[in-house]
Amino acid sequence: MPTLNKFLENKTILVCGGCGFMGSNFIRFILDNFKKTKIINLDLLTYAGNKDNLKEINLKNYSFIRGDINNTKLVAGLMKKADLAVNFAAETHVDKSIHGGAPDFVRTNILGVQSLLEALRQSPKILKFIQISTDEVWGDLSLNSKIKFTEKSAFKPNSPYAASKAAGDLLVRSYFRTYGLPMIVSHSVNNFGPRQFPEKLIPFFALRAMQNKPLPLYGDGKNVRDWLYVDDHSSAILTLFQKAKTGEVYAISRSEEYSNLEIADRILKILDKSNNLITFVKDRPGHDRRYSVDSSKLRLLGWQPKFSFEKQLKKTISWYKENLQWFNNVLKKSSEINKHIKI
Numbered sequence: 001m002p003t004l005n006k007f008l009e010n011k012t013i014l015v016c017g018g019c020g021f022m023g024s025n026f027i028r029f030i031l032d033n034f035k036k037t038k039i040i041n042l043d044l045l046t047y048a049g050n051k052d053n054l055k056e057i058n059l060k061n062y063s064f065i066r067g068d069i070n071n072t073k074l075v076a077g078l079m080k081k082a083d084l085a086v087n088f089a090a091e092t093h094v095d096k097s098i099h100g101g102a103p104d105f106v107r108t109n110i111l112g113v114q115s116l117l118e119a120l121r122q123s124p125k126i127l128k129f130i131q132i133s134t135d136e137v138w139g140d141l142s143l144n145s146k147i148k149f150t151e152k153s154a155f156k157p158n159s160p161y162a163a164s165k166a167a168g169d170l171l172v173r174s175y176f177r178t179y180g181l182p183m184i185v186s187h188s189v190n191n192f193g194p195r196q197f198p199e200k201l202i203p204f205f206a207l208r209a210m211q212n213k214p215l216p217l218y219g220d221g222k223n224v225r226d227w228l229y230v231d232d233h234s235s236a237i238l239t240l241f242q243k244a245k246t247g248e249v250y251a252i253s254r255s256e257e258y259s260n261l262e263i264a265d266r267i268l269k270i271l272d273k274s275n276n277l278i279t280f281v282k283d284r285p286g287h288d289r290r291y292s293v294d295s296s297k298l299r300l301l302g303w304q305p306k307f308s309f310e311k312q313l314k315k316t317i318s319w320y321k322e323n324l325q326w327f328n329n330v331l332k333k334s335s336e337i338n339k340h341i342k343i
């Protein structure tokens, strides 16, 4: 098998949703580490898409197209210029899917994926297409459960967000079986790192704490998530491009679990703020209790997470502290944050 450098040399990757949190990290990861790989970024720039996330990148091997994954003709045209494709584009905020946003989730996470698959049928040059999914499709576990989710776990989504992602994944499966397209689905746990839209737990709490505002915790705050630093997610996707078998599904996790209350405590400690800022609020409807994911299958391909939760959380919070302008620009641009976060 060629080295990753050799594998990526002179290849072009179509990245859908590359202006969001994880897609922009993936693009940076490629442009920083692989000088002979080109990126085409297709992003609609919804409220969650932010061109500032890619502000300082080297533009030599990069091109950006503003457009919708639902535009099959546009996507098929871009796929003709690419060797590999990955779809990060999605509606991603669970609260938005609960509080009136579900039609957007169906449109992008189901119909959008189907459009990408139709484009892929017209694009024999694409060697591999990765659909980025989530561990939330498997539903939740009890706090004391001894089992972990694996690729074989049944889909039991509990929010409109998770259901829309599961439906997209099933379409991918069906297009593999029916048309033999070169596809892979990845199911990652919660990611964290710089440039995450501040509707999500860690940047939201960091911002609130810096403003000395209460940190609203749903229910008893004991809901547990399995956390992964976003650079580790990007390296996992490269492992899948290089080594995964098409038609297969892979879970991505570090197996490091923390309750939301522990996350709030840690953020307050890092920012030297009082625990009194923690405020318990009415639970989110259908709130998943715990995610815990076994990534042995991916690890057999040679991938391992490099980054420790503890260290990266400190670095991430420092990044948010030093980049208040990034926050201000996001907040100015978007009224969505106030609309979908119930406090």
Ligand SMILES: NC(=O)c1ccc[n+]([C@@H]2O[C@H](COP(=O)([O-])OP(=O)(O)OC[C@H]3O[C@@H](n4cnc5c(N)ncnc54)[C@H](O)[C@@H]3O)[C@@H](O)[C@H]2O)c1
Binding pocket: 016, 017, 018, 019, 020, 021, 022, 023, 042, 043, 044, 045, 046, 047, 048, 049, 050, 067, 068, 069, 070, 087, 088, 089, 090, 091, 092, 093, 108, 112, 132, 133, 134, 135, 165, 187, 188, 189, 190, 191, 192, 197
């Ligand atoms: N953030 C997490 O912790 C996490 C964990 C597991 C899986 N995922 C999955 O990873 C992917 C990326 O998540 P994220 O947190 O970076 O999301 P994000 O919300 O930060 O970014 C989504 C991006 O997709 C773009 N987009 C939305 N609709 C589009 C459309 N119709 N056409 C083209 N572009 C469109 C947006 O403009 C934005 O740039 C999603 O598929 C999500 O389900 C996220």
